[in-house]
Amino acid sequence: MPELPEVEHVRRTLVPHLVGRSLTVQTIGRADVIRGADGHRFRRSCRLLRQRLLDGGTVTCLGRLGKHLWIETEGGRRLDVHLGMTGRLTLVRPGRSLTGVPHVHVTWRIGTREQDEYDRLVFQDPRRFGCLRPFGNGAGHQWVILDRLGPDGLTIKARELEARMIARHRPLKAALLDQQIVAGLGNIYVDESLHRAGLHPLTRCCAVNREQYVLLGRSIRAILRQAVVHDGTTLRDYIDSEGRPGRFRSKLKVYGRAGLPCLKCQQPLHTLQVAQRTTVYCPQCQPASL
DNA sequence: CCGTAGACCCGGGGTG
């Protein structure tokens, strides 16, 4: 569920509490959520591991590309955070105990100032599909995953989309889920974007004309922007760094509404399986054009 | 005939 809007909202809510503060690694629970740049498990001495987790660094900025969020400290150390399905990056107030809180994998103490509300940062993830990946200065090589991501969905241009998709034979939906084509879309926002653009999820990328790519690009940006404004979508697990759920769920037009009337034309919404994912669409507003 | 895009399946781990 953390797709681009949720990750961007987490980033924004963390910035005022982390930038300019120092981080000290406090606890490491399951180290297997920490991966090397090659994607494999991290095998290093404990001290080096803490070092890679930004121990002792002062936060200079929080970056994001697609569903990836990273924390950067002075000296260029960076830590990529991927939330997977159920990951959370949250802030904790002084005095609040974490004992008994399940699935906490890494905690940091934040070097706070007088007026600061929070003194700790916590990464938790029950399913452990998420992970932490040190990269940048001190972690050796380039961050291959970042290099492979397509342009960010929030600002992607129609011409970029068209250039990346036009030669492909695959269905629109499969292509839009591919993070190498556009970064940040998951199942929810792909369905919302296609509905807004009036394009059938099974339409082959190569059968889409320029005008439709313009519409698609505009739809993706608009949907993501609106979702960010509403703090993202919470279906079940997602909360932001301050523990609040997103409010975009009630604005969804297709996702989770199979069988209910389309909000544009009142015809019942249908479902399909595309790329092994449940897909909701309106047969009337998104006519098949194979 | 070959190379590649892409389709399909699975694991990972928890909740219900």
Add this chain to the structure above:
DNA sequence: GATGGCCGGGTCTACG
């Protein structure tokens, strides 16, 4: 027993 909203890896097929 079923199961999203994720991702990577393995394998197999179809197409150019």
